[in-house]
Every structure is written in structure tokens, then in C-alpha cells.
Amino acid sequence: MKLIKRFLKIRWLSSLAFLAVMFIITGLVNPGFFTYSNIIECFNSSVVFTLLAVGVAFVIMTGEIDVSIGSTMGLAAAIAGMLAQRGQSWGLMIVYSIVIGLLIGLVNGYGVAVLGVPSLIFTLGTTGIIRGLVYVFSGGKTTENFAGTFTNFGSQTLFGQITIYYTIVLVIVIVTHLLLTQTRSGKYFIAVGDNVGGATLIGIPVTATKIVAYVLCGIFAAISGVAFASKYGQVNIVAGAGYEMSAIAACVLGGISLSGGQGNLAGAAIGAVIMSTISRLLVFIGLSSDFDNTIKGVMLISIVVIDALMQRRSAETARRERLVARASGSAR
Amino acid sequence: MMGGNDKLNSRFVEGLKKFTKKWEFVLLLILLAEFVIFGAANFEKFMRIGSIFSSINNYISICIISLFVTFVMITGGIDIQASSIVGLTSIVIGVLWSDAGLNIWVAVLLAIVTAALCGALSGFFVSYCGVQPMVVTLGGSFLYSGLALLISGLSKTPAYQGISGFPAKNDLGQFVSFRALGKMLVFDLIPVQIIIYVVLIVLCYLLLHKSRYGRRVYLVGVNRQAAEYSGINSRWIIMSTYILTGIGAAIAGVLLTANVDSAKYNLGSTFTLSIITAVVLGGTLSTGGKGSILGTALAAIVICILRYGLPLCFGISNQNLDLPIGIMLVIVVAVRAVLALNRKPLFRKLDRESLPRN
Numbered sequence: 001m002k003l004i005k006r007f008l009k010i011r012w013l014s015s016l017a018f019l020a021v022m023f024i025i026t027g028l029v030n031p032g033f034f035t036y037s038n039i040i041e042c043f044n045s046s047v048v049f050t051l052l053a054v055g056v057a058f059v060i061m062t063g064e065i066d067v068s069i070g071s072t073m074g075l076a077a078a079i080a081g082m083l084a085q086r087g088q089s090w091g092l093m094i095v096y097s098i099v100i101g102l103l104i105g106l107v108n109g110y111g112v113a114v115l116g117v118p119s120l121i122f123t124l125g126t127t128g129i130i131r132g133l134v135y136v137f138s139g140g141k142t143t144e145n146f147a148g149t150f151t152n153f154g155s156q157t158l159f160g161q162i163t164i165y166y167t168i169v170l171v172i173v174i175v176t177h178l179l180l181t182q183t184r185s186g187k188y189f190i191a192v193g194d195n196v197g198g199a200t201l202i203g204i205p206v207t208a209t210k211i212v213a214y215v216l217c218g219i220f221a222a223i224s225g226v227a228f229a230s231k232y233g234q235v236n237i238v239a240g241a242g243y244e245m246s247a248i249a250a251c252v253l254g255g256i257s258l259s260g261g262q263g264n265l266a267g268a269a270i271g272a273v274i275m276s277t278i279s280r281l282l283v284f285i286g287l288s289s290d291f292d293n294t295i296k297g298v299m300l301i302s303i304v305v306i307d308a309l310m311q312r313r314s315a316e317t318a319r320r321e322r323l324v325a326r327a328s329g330s331a332r
Numbered sequence: 333m334m335g336g337n338d339k340l341n342s343r344f345v346e347g348l349k350k351f352t353k354k355w356e357f358v359l360l361l362i363l364l365a366e367f368v369i370f371g372a373a374n375f376e377k378f379m380r381i382g383s384i385f386s387s388i389n390n391y392i393s394i395c396i397i398s399l400f401v402t403f404v405m406i407t408g409g410i411d412i413q414a415s416s417i418v419g420l421t422s423i424v425i426g427v428l429w430s431d432a433g434l435n436i437w438v439a440v441l442l443a444i445v446t447a448a449l450c451g452a453l454s455g456f457f458v459s460y461c462g463v464q465p466m467v468v469t470l471g472g473s474f475l476y477s478g479l480a481l482l483i484s485g486l487s488k489t490p491a492y493q494g495i496s497g498f499p500a501k502n503d504l505g506q507f508v509s510f511r512a513l514g515k516m517l518v519f520d521l522i523p524v525q526i527i528i529y530v531v532l533i534v535l536c537y538l539l540l541h542k543s544r545y546g547r548r549v550y551l552v553g554v555n556r557q558a559a560e561y562s563g564i565n566s567r568w569i570i571m572s573t574y575i576l577t578g579i580g581a582a583i584a585g586v587l588l589t590a591n592v593d594s595a596k597y598n599l600g601s602t603f604t605l606s607i608i609t610a611v612v613l614g615g616t617l618s619t620g621g622k623g624s625i626l627g628t629a630l631a632a633i634v635i636c637i638l639r640y641g642l643p644l645c646f647g648i649s650n651q652n653l654d655l656p657i658g659i660m661l662v663i664v665v666a667v668r669a670v671l672a673l674n675r676k677p678l679f680r681k682l683d684r685e686s687l688p689r690n
Contacts, residue, residue, distance in 0.1 A: 117669045
């Protein structure tokens with residue numbers, strides 16, 4: 001019992017359990033789902049969302065938000081597509097997208113951390129600007145007809161049917177997760193999100209941490225754009241619109257609190273897998289994909305409501321225990 | 333007699349001075365500047381009252397919903413589900429009218445009730461369960477757009493097509509009944525939606541700035557605890573603002589359906605960011621406690637005129653309009669933030685001086 005309680009407290013583990021339950025239910029309804037390739041495919045197809053969710057997780061941990069990731073992804077995808085049309089290499093696209101993400105992240109970070117504009121509003125403004133830049137760069141046309149090697153690259157598998165992309169993403173997630181949980185400066189993100197005043201007092205560079213969070217978020221979003229372009233083989237001008245909401249939802253499902261200071265990157269990655277496999281699982285269960293958004297919404301709301309009620313209850317129990325302890329102490 | 337007049341005059345001047353320090357005044361100046369610049373660039377094309385009205389008409393849903401979202405943001409919340417309620421309202425009207433065979437006005441009424449219930453559900457989770465408004469309404473935006481898609485599956489008409497053919501014209505060829513809400517011109521000039529918008533502005537203004545309810549909304553936003561201690565049921569106040577937004581989104585959905593003659597599940601799905609842009613540009617603080625209906629209304633019109641004027645006078649294509657609006661939003665919020673930063677030390681100085689000296 002105690003073990004279960006401790007298990008539930010590690011929030012990303014309960015997200016993983018949730019994902020497993022989803023798989024098991026699907027498998028019970030349709031035993032045909034339980035093949036290795038089906039399950040691996042669920043992970044493989046979540047590359048774009050995983051990158052977006054992990055990126056925005058940095059920002060959410062510091063207690064801010066970034067809604068410009070969808071359009072950042074669109075811009076990077078359009079530019080990657082244009083480079084692919086000219087037969088440029090994959091490495092150059094990554095360099096370009098890192099530069100794009102860096103610049104966007106710096107602007108967002110400056111506006112939020114230095115100027116002190118509320119993050120939702122500032123990134124809303126940059127969303128419009130970046131989306132406008134997508135139109136300017138692509139001339140309002142869908143970028144398509146890529147060279148074949150680029151799109152083939154995304155579907156190549158390494159070992160055990162895991163695609164190259166997911167391997168890279170997995171490595172990135174594990175490395176950043178360890179950096180954030182095991183190193184001193186990695187814990188700055190959580191500290192800033194948990195208590196800005198306290199973080200300032202113990203000498204954590206709050207402004208710099210927030211800017212770094214935005215820069216990382218921008219870079220992750222831009223790299224996800226390259227993955228997007230390679231996966232779909234064409235990039236239209238509204239590519240990525242609405243992805244920001246799904247990425248934020250993935251973070252919430254992964255146990256990251258939107259008020260900051262709680263959660264980790266592994267949770268975000270698992271949340272992203274949950275978000276992107278729901279429609280796939282629905283097909284196996286035999287429901288139409290029309291149920292996709294309804295189920296996502298019900299899941300998101302019920303999870304956060306249950307979480308809030310449980311937290312309130314545990315706070316209430318703690319308060320009662322304190323009162324009882326105090327009363328018995330004075331009785332003696 | 334003279335003296336009284338002077339007094340009235342000075343009071344008027346003082347009121348005017350006060351107004352020039354307000355954010356609404358800046359918005360008014362921006363609006364004026366837009367008219368001057370666009371007018372100078374292409375007077376002939378720009379200064380057509382009819383087309384100015386119809387340009388506002390194109391964004392009427394955003395204008396209307398942003399009025400109601402102002403209430404939510406003043407309490408310190410946020411609502412990103414309103415745009416999905418627009419589509420839900422539209423498809424509920426369509427299915428009830430065409431497939432269930434109800435009277436169109438009964439269908440409209442039921443759709444508005446549905447939207448209010450959706451708002452109430454999210455509001456309940458925000459205020460009574462204490463979940464962050466952003467998360468709840470994010471979930472709500474998935475849920476209600478998903479429900480809209482499911483409801484559209486109940487209809488004989490395929491979802492992507494949209495239900496059309498609503499009651500429109502009488503024998504004389506005039507727009508009557510439901511379609512009149514979207515197509516009728518008052519005095520052959522002003523679209524009926526704009527009249528409805530103006531009425532809604534007045535109603536919201538009275539509700540927020542002149543009623544007891546509005547006072548409570550502000551107080552909950554400034555300090556929820558203090559509001560609780562002074563006997564305000566802050567939970568109910570917060571929940572009610574989400575119900576209001578639901579109703580506002582429903583009104584927008586009805587007007588939009590009537591205008592395009594098509595009930596579709598994904599109407600309005602791209603409005604979210606524009607709505608919040610209008611509210612924020614109108615001077616509402618996202619942390620709550622500050623904001624005004626007049627500001628939101630002016631900001632929405634500023635955006636409408638910008639969207640109308642830029643393609644017309646400077647040949648910027650419609651697709652590129654996100655760029656200037658984004659730049660405007662960023663510049664405005666950055667300038668306001670910088671001004672606020674500079675003002676802080678001034679306040680500290682004043683505070684120190686106003687301390688009693690011993």
C-alpha cells in the first residue's frame with residue numbers, strides 16, 4: 001500500500017502507468033493490437049509532439065508559458081522544406097532550425113523575463129509575427145516536392161523498428177532529463193517555477209534561467225519542425241497551428257503543473273505519446289477518429305480535476321494531523 | 333448662473349484630463365491614426381462607410397466574444413474554449429433544425445442554453461475544484477470541439493459540408509427570419525450584427541461598470557480573499573463569468589451561422605488567439621483586477637480597421653496580416669511594461685516622502 005502511495009507521488013510514473021492502462025484496454029478490446037510493431041509505432045509517430053512538449057516543459061516548469069511553439073515549428077518546417085527542395089543536407093537544416101529557435105527564444109525570453117510582460121500575451125504576439133514570417137518566406141504557398149532522401153530518412157529504422165528520429169529524440173530526452181534532475185543548474189528551472197522570491201534570495205539567476213528556458217523551448221520547437229517536414233513531405237502555411245495547445249496538454253498529462261515548479265521532462269515525453277496515440281488507439285478499439293478530441297478533453301479535464309481534488313485532500317489531512325499533534329502536545 | 337456653468341466646464345475639463353491618461357484614450361488615438369494614415373494613402377477606397385461596416389462584420393464574432401472574455405480575465409482567469417463553443421452552437425442549431433425538425437428559434441434558444449451549460453461546467457471546475465483556468469479551458473476546447481464533431485455525425489449531412497438552407501427570404505425577397513440575423517442591413521447600410529454588437533457593448537458596460545455584479549467581478553480579481561471576507565460568493569462570481577463567455581460565444585455562433593448560411597462544427601476554431609489579443613490590447617490585465625469593456629471594444633475595432641485597411645491601401649495580402657497585428661501587440665505590451673517598470677521607482681520615492689517624519 002505504501003509502495004503504491006509512493007508510486008502515485010512520482011507523477012511521471014503514474015503517467016506511464018496511465019499509458020500502459022490505455023494500451024492494455026486497447027489490447028483487451030482488440031487483441032490484434034498486441035504486436036511489437038503496433039506498440040513501437042505508437043512511440044515512433046510521436047516524435048514531433050515529444051519534441052514540442054519537452055521544449056515547452058522547460059518554460060512551463062519556470063512558471064511561464066509559450067504559445068508560439070506551433071508557429072515556430074511551422075517556420076522551421078517551411079525553411080527545412082525549402083532547403084530540402086534545393087537538395088541541402090540534413091545537418092544544415094538542423095543548424096538553421098537551431099538558429100531560428102535561438103532567435104525566437106531570445107526574443108520571447110527578453111520580453112517575458114526582462115520586460116516583465118505576462119508570458120501568454122507576449123508569446124501570443126510573437127505567434128502572430130512568426131506566422132507572418134512563414135507567409136513571407138513561403139510566399140503563401142505550400143512547400144512540397146522535397147528531395148526523396150530527406151523524407152526517406154525519417155522512416156529509416158535503426159534497431160528493433162525504432163526510427164532514427166525517435167532514437168535521437170529518446171537520447172535527447174534522457175540526457176536533458178538527467179541534466180535537469182541531477183545537476184545543480186538543471187534544478188534552477190524547477191526552483192524558479194516553485195518560488196521566484198526564494199530562488200532570487202539564494203542566488204539563482206532568475207532572469208537568465210527564464211531566458212535559457214525560452215531559448216531551449218524555441219530550439220526544440222524548431223527541430224520538431226524539421227521532423228515534421230521530413231515526416232509529412234509537405235509543409236503548408238498553417239502547419240503547426242494548434243500544436244501548441246496539444247503540446248501544453250501533453251505536459252499537463254505528464255504531470256507538469258502549469259503554475260510551475262512541478263514535474264519533469266520524462267513526464268512531458270510520456271504525455272506527448274499519450275496525446276499522439278489516442279487517435280491510433282481509437283482505430284484499434286473500433287471507434288471513429290471523430291471521438292479523438294472528445295476523449296482528449298474528457299481525459300485532460302478529469303485528470304487535472306482529480307489531481308486538484310487529491311492535492312486539496314492531502315493538504316487538508318496534513319493540516320488536521322498538525323492540529324491533532326499540536327492539541328496532544330499541549331495536553332501533555 | 334455663470335458660476336455654475338464654469339463649474340460644469342471645469343468638471344468637464346477635469347474629466348477630459350482624466351480620460352487622456354487612460355488606456356482607452358491611447359486606443360482612440362491609434363484608431364484615429366489608422367483613419368488618417370489609411371485615408372491619406374487611399375481616400376477613395378478606404379472611406380466607404382459600407383465597406384468599413386462590412387469589414388467589422390467579418391470579425392464580429394471576435395469582437396463579441398472578446399467583450400465577454402473581458403469579464404473572465406478581470407477575475408484573473410482565462411478562457412481559451414470560447415472559440416470551440418462557437419462551432420458547437422452552430423452545429424447544435426443545424427442538427428436541431430434540419431434533422432430534429434425543431435423551429436429555428438427554439439433551436440437557437442437550445443443552442444444558447446447548451447453553450448451556457450458548457451461554460452458552467454468549465455467554470456465549476458475552475459472555481460469549485462480549484463483547477464487552473466488555462467488547463468480547464470484547454471481541456472474544454474478539446475472537449476467541446478470534439479462534441480461538436482460528434483453531434484455533426486448525428487446529422488444526415490456530411491460533417492465537412494455543413495448544414496445549409498436556413499429559412500431566409502420572404503416572398504418579397506427581403507431577408508427575414510433566421511438569415512436576417514446575418515444578412516439584413518438596417519437603413520440599407522448598417523449590418524444588423526453591428527447593431528447587436530453595439531447593444532451588447534452597452535449591456536456589458538452597464539453590467540461591468542454600473543452594476544453591483546460588476547463591482548464584485550472586479551473585487552474578486554483584485555483580491556479574492558478580501559472579496560470572500562466581505563461576504564462575496566467569489567466561487568459563484570467566477571463561475572458566472574465563464575457562463576457569460578459561453579453565452580457570448582453562442583451569440584457569435586448564431587450570428588456567424590446566419591451570415592454564412594452553414595452550420596458547421598469547426599466554425600470559429602481559429603479565433604482563440606485573436607480574441608485574447610483584443611482583450612489584452614484593450615488594457616485588461618491577465619492577472620486580473622483591471623480592464624474595461626470600452627477598452628476591449630475599441631481594441632477589437634482597431635484590429636478590424638487594421639485588417640481592413642492594410643490590404644486595401646498598402647496591398648498587403650490577407651494572409652500576411654498576422655505579422656502587423658503581432659508586431660502591434662508586442663510593441664504595445666512591451667511599451668506598457670517598460671512604462672510600468674519606470675514608474676515603480678517613482679512610486680517608491682513618493683511613498684518614502686509620504687511617510688510621517690519623526
